Amino acid sequence: MKVIFFDKVKKHIFNKxxxxxxxxxxxxxxxxxxxxxxxxxxxxxxxxxxxxILEERNxxxxxxxxxxxxxxxxxxxxWNHKEYSIKEVNEKSFENVDLVFASAGGSISKxxxxxxxxxxxxxxxxxxxxxxxENVPLVVxxxxxxxVFTHNGIISNPNCTTILLSLVLxxxxxxxxIKRIIVSTYQSxxxxxxxxxxxxxxxxxxxxxxxxxxxxxxPYSLAFNxxxxxxxxxxxxxxxxxxxxxxxxxxxxxxxxxxLTATCVRVPILRSHSESVNIEFSKAIKPHEAxxxxxxxxxxxxxEDYQANRFPMPEDVKEKDNIAxxxxxxDLSNPNALELWLCGDQIRKGAALNAVQIAEILxxxxxx
Amino acid sequence: MKVIFFDKVKKHIFNKxxxxxxxxxxxxxxxxxxxxxxxxxxxxxxxxxxxxILEERNxxxxxxxxxxxxxxxxxxxxWNHKEYSIKEVNEKSFENVDLVFASAGGSISKxxxxxxxxxxxxxxxxxxxxxxxENVPLVVxxxxxxxVFTHNGIISNPNCTTILLSLVLxxxxxxxxIKRIIVSTYQSxxxxxxxxxxxxxxxxxxxxxxxxxxxxxxPYSLAFNxxxxxxxxxxxxxxxxxxxxxxxxxxxxxxxxxxLTATCVRVPILRSHSESVNIEFSKAIKPHEAxxxxxxxxxxxxxEDYQANRFPMPEDVKEKDNIAxxxxxxDLSNPNALELWLCGDQIRKGAALNAVQIAEILxxxxxx
Numbered sequence: 001m002k003v004i005f006f007d008k009v010k011k012h013i014f015n016k017x018x019x020x021x022x023x024x025x026x027x028x029x030x031x032x033x034x035x036x037x038x039x040x041x042x043x044x045x046x047x048x049x050x051x052x053i054l055e056e057r058n059x060x061x062x063x064x065x066x067x068x069x070x071x072x073x074x075x076x077x078x079w080n081h082k083e084y085s086i087k088e089v090n091e092k093s094f095e096n097v098d099l100v101f102a103s104a105g106g107s108i109s110k111x112x113x114x115x116x117x118x119x120x121x122x123x124x125x126x127x128x129x130x131x132x133x134e135n136v137p138l139v140v141x142x143x144x145x146x147x148v149f150t151h152n153g154i155i156s157n158p159n160c161t162t163i164l165l166s167l168v169l170x171x172x173x174x175x176x177x178i179k180r181i182i183v184s185t186y187q188s189x190x191x192x193x194x195x196x197x198x199x200x201x202x203x204x205x206x207x208x209x210x211x212x213x214x215x216x217x218x219p220y221s222l223a224f225n226x227x228x229x230x231x232x233x234x235x236x237x238x239x240x241x242x243x244x245x246x247x248x249x250x251x252x253x254x255x256x257x258x259x260l261t262a263t264c265v266r267v268p269i270l271r272s273h274s275e276s277v278n279i280e281f282s283k284a285i286k287p288h289e290a291x292x293x294x295x296x297x298x299x300x301x302x303x304e305d306y307q308a309n310r311f312p313m314p315e316d317v318k319e320k321d322n323i324a325x326x327x328x329x330x331d332l333s334n335p336n337a338l339e340l341w342l343c344g345d346q347i348r349k350g351a352a353l354n355a356v357q358i359a360e361i362l363x364x365x366x367x368x
Numbered sequence: 369m370k371v372i373f374f375d376k377v378k379k380h381i382f383n384k385x386x387x388x389x390x391x392x393x394x395x396x397x398x399x400x401x402x403x404x405x406x407x408x409x410x411x412x413x414x415x416x417x418x419x420x421i422l423e424e425r426n427x428x429x430x431x432x433x434x435x436x437x438x439x440x441x442x443x444x445x446x447w448n449h450k451e452y453s454i455k456e457v458n459e460k461s462f463e464n465v466d467l468v469f470a471s472a473g474g475s476i477s478k479x480x481x482x483x484x485x486x487x488x489x490x491x492x493x494x495x496x497x498x499x500x501x502e503n504v505p506l507v508v509x510x511x512x513x514x515x516v517f518t519h520n521g522i523i524s525n526p527n528c529t530t531i532l533l534s535l536v537l538x539x540x541x542x543x544x545x546i547k548r549i550i551v552s553t554y555q556s557x558x559x560x561x562x563x564x565x566x567x568x569x570x571x572x573x574x575x576x577x578x579x580x581x582x583x584x585x586x587p588y589s590l591a592f593n594x595x596x597x598x599x600x601x602x603x604x605x606x607x608x609x610x611x612x613x614x615x616x617x618x619x620x621x622x623x624x625x626x627x628l629t630a631t632c633v634r635v636p637i638l639r640s641h642s643e644s645v646n647i648e649f650s651k652a653i654k655p656h657e658a659x660x661x662x663x664x665x666x667x668x669x670x671x672e673d674y675q676a677n678r679f680p681m682p683e684d685v686k687e688k689d690n691i692a693x694x695x696x697x698x699d700l701s702n703p704n705a706l707e708l709w710l711c712g713d714q715i716r717k718g719a720a721l722n723a724v725q726i727a728e729i730l731x732x733x734x735x736x
Contacts, residue, residue, distance in 0.1 A: 180701045180702065181701065182550055182646050182699075182701065184552035184631075184644035186554070186594060186633065186635065200592075201576060204572060204576065205573075205576050208569060208572065208573050208576075219677070220681060220683075221683075224568075224636065224637055224638050224682075225637065225681055225682055225683045226554060226635060226637060226642060226681065226682060227679070227681045228679045228695055228709060230677055232677070233674050233675075233677050236697070236698075236700070237655070237674060237695070237697040237698075238697065238700065239677070246700060259700075259701035259702070260700065260701055261646070261699045261700040261701040261702075261705075261707060263552075263644040263695070263707055263709065265554065265642075265644065267554065267594060267635055267636075268592065268635075268636050268637070269592055269593065269594060269636070270592050274594060274633075276552035276631040276633065276644075278550050278629070278646075287605070306601050306605060307601075309587070309596075309598055309600070309601050309607070311595070311596045313588060313593055313594065313595045314592075314593050314594060315588075315589070315593045327596055327605070327631075329604070329605040329606065330604075330605075331550075331629045332604070332606065332614060332627075332628065332629040333548045333549065333550065333627035333628055333629040334548065334627070334629075337629075339629060339631055341596060341631065
C-alpha cells in the first residue's frame with residue numbers, strides 16, 4: 001500500500017518535471033514543418049554518409065543545401081531520386097536555413113558559426129572545435145539525450161571512439177560505479193577522411209605489387225602497417241585523439257573526475273573502429289549481468305559465441321547503425337574489472353548517424 | 369675504504385658462484401666442436417628464418433639436417449652457399465645429432481621427443497607443448513638466461529607475444545615491483561604461419577579487385593579486417609593465446625602470482641606484432657627513468673620522438689633482431705602505472721632468433 005502510494009507520488013513528480021522540460025524545450029526544438037537543411041562538408045566520408053542517412057530515415061526536409069569548399073564545389077550527388085549540385089559555401093549559404101550539419105573540420109565550423117547563428121539556425125557540429133565548451137552540449141543520443149535541450153544554437157557530435165565507448169559505459173555504470181577505464185583502440189583509415197581510405201587501398205595495392213610508395217595523406221603508410229594515432233602530441237605525452245576520448249567521455253557521462261586512460265592506434269582497416277576496453281567497477285560484476293544490460297541497451301548488438309570463437313569484427317559492423325560488443329569477461333588481474341571488445345562503424349555511428357540522431361531529438365514536436 | 373672492502377667481498381662471492389655454476393653446467397652445454405644440427409619444420413616461416421639466422425650468426429655447424437613432413441620434403445634450400453634438400457623426418461633423422469630446433473607444432477615435438485632424447489641430443493622447442501612443464505626451462509635469453517642450464521634435454525622457446533612483453537617487464541621490474549599488467553595485442557598473420565601470410569596478401573588483393581573471397585587458413589578474412597585471436601577458447605573465456613601470455617610470462621619472470629590480463633587480436637600485418645601495455649608498479653616511476661632502464665637493456669631499441677610524433681611501427685622492426693619500445697608515459701588514470709607501446713618481429717625475436725640465442729648460451733665452453 002505504502003509502496004503504491006510512493007510510486008504514485010514519484011510518477012506525479014516525474015510527469016510534472018517532464019511537462020516543465022517540454023515547455024522549457026519548445027524554443028530549442030526545430031520548427032514543426034519540413035526543414036531547410038544544409039550540409040557543410042558534403043563531399044567527405046562523413047558528409048556523404050550523413051546525406052544517405054537523412055534519406056534512409058525520412059528526415060523532414062523541404063530543401064537540402066549541399067555545401068563544401070571550392071575544391072569539391074560542382075560535384076553532383078543523387079539524393080532522394082533527385083540530382084543535387086554541391087555549392088561552394090559563402091555568406092548567403094545559410095539564409096533561412098533551419099539546421100546545419102557540419103563535418104568539414106574545426107576551422108570551417110568556427111569560420112561559419114556566427115553566420116549560422118545570425119540565421120537562428122541550429123548547428124550540429126562534427127568537429128572538435130566546440131566539444132569541450134561548457135555552453136555546448138556534447139551528445140550521444142542513447143546516453144545523454146536531454147543534454148540536447150540545453151543548446152544555444154550549437155550541439156557538438158563527439159569523437160568517433162568516444163561515441164562507441166560511451167555507448168557501453170553508460171549502461172554498465174548503472175549496474176555499479178565505474179572506477180577506472182583503460183582503452184586501446186584499433187582505428188580505421190576513415191577517421192582521417194575519404195582520402196586516407198583511398199590512400200590505404202592505393203598503397204596496399206602498390207605494396208602487393210612489390211612497389212611500396214610513400215603516403216601523402218597520412219604521415220606513414222598504413223599498407224600492412226599500423227601506428228599510434230598521429231593527432232598532435234599534447235604536453236602530457238598523450239595525443240589529441242587520446243585526450244578527446246578521455247575529456248569527451250567525462251563530459252558525456254557527466255563525470256569530470258572519471259579515471260580513464262587511452263592508447264589510440266591507426267590500423268589498416270577501411271571504416272570500422274575497434275576497442276579493447278578494461279573497466280574497473282566498485283564491485284565485482286558478473287559478465288552475464290553486463291551482457292544482459294548491454295543487450296537491452298539501445299544501439300548495441302551482442303556478438304558473443306564462445307563455442308564458435310566468434311566475436312565482433314570490423315567487417316560485422318560495416319555500414320551498420322549498431323555497434324557490436326562481445327568477449328565480456330572478468331579481468332584475470334582484478335576481480336572487480338571486466339574486459340570487453342567492441343566494434344563500430346566509424347563513419348556511421350561514430351559520426352554521421354549520431355549527428356542525425358541528435359537532430360531527430362530536436363524534432364520531438366513533429367510527433368505531437 | 370669500507371665500500372671498497374665490501375665491493376671486493378661481493379666480487380669474490382660472485383666469482384666463486386660463477387665457477388660453481390660453470391662446473392655444474394658443463395654437462396648441460398653443447399660439445400666443444402662443430403655440431404650436427406637438425407631443424408624440424410624447416411620449410412615454415414619460423415624454420416626458414418632460423419636457418420638464415422644460424423648462417424648470419426656463424427653458429428658452429430658441421431652438418432645441417434633439414435627436416436619436415438612429407439608435404440615439404442624434397443624442397444631445396446641454399447644455406448651457406450650450398451644447396452640442401454629437405455628430408456622427411458623419420459626414426460633415423462636424429463642419429464648423432466647434437467641439437468634439434470623444432471618449429472613444426474606441438475604434436476610433432478611430442479612425437480619425436482623420445483627419439484631425440486635417446487640420442488642425448490638437446491631439443492629447443494618452439495611449440496607450446498612443454499612450455500609450462502616444470503621440468504622444462506622456458507627462456508628469453510635477455511631475461512632468464514641461467515634457466516637454460518637446468519634443462520634435461522629440452523628447452524622451450526616462449527610464445528611470440530610473451531617474449532616481446534617479458535623483454536620490457538624484466539628490466540622495469542628491477543626499478544619497482546610490478547603489481548598488475550593489462551595488455552592488448554596487435555598480432556600479425558605470421559603468427560599463424562607462412563600460409564596465413566600468403567592468405568592475407570591473396571585475400572587483400574582479391575578484396576581490392578572488388579572480388580572478396582573466403583579464407584582457407586584463418587577462420588575469417590584478415591583483408592582490411594581484424595579479429596580476436598582464434599586460438600581455442602578456454603573455460604575462463606580467455607583464448608589459449610591470452611593464457612599463454614599470462615602463464616608463460618609468470619614462469620619466465622619467476623613470479624607465479626603476477627597479476628596479468630590480456631586481449632589478443634590478429635590484425636592485417638604480415639610479420640610484426642605490436643602490444644599496448646599498461647604496467648602498474650608498487651610506486652610511481654617517471655617515464656624517463658623507465659626509458660633509461662629500457663635503453664640500457666639488451667634486445668631493445670627506443671623509438672620515441674614526441675616532437676616528430678614518431679613511435680614504433682611494425683615496419684620499423686621487420687626482419688630486425690631488437691624490439692622497439694616508445695610512448696612510455698604515466699597512465700592518466702593511475703599515477704603508479706605506465707603506458708607503453710612496443711613492436712617486435714614475430715618470426716625473428718618472437719620465435720627463431722630467440723631459439724638460436726638459447727642455443728648460443730649452450731655454447732659457453734666454445735669461447736673458453
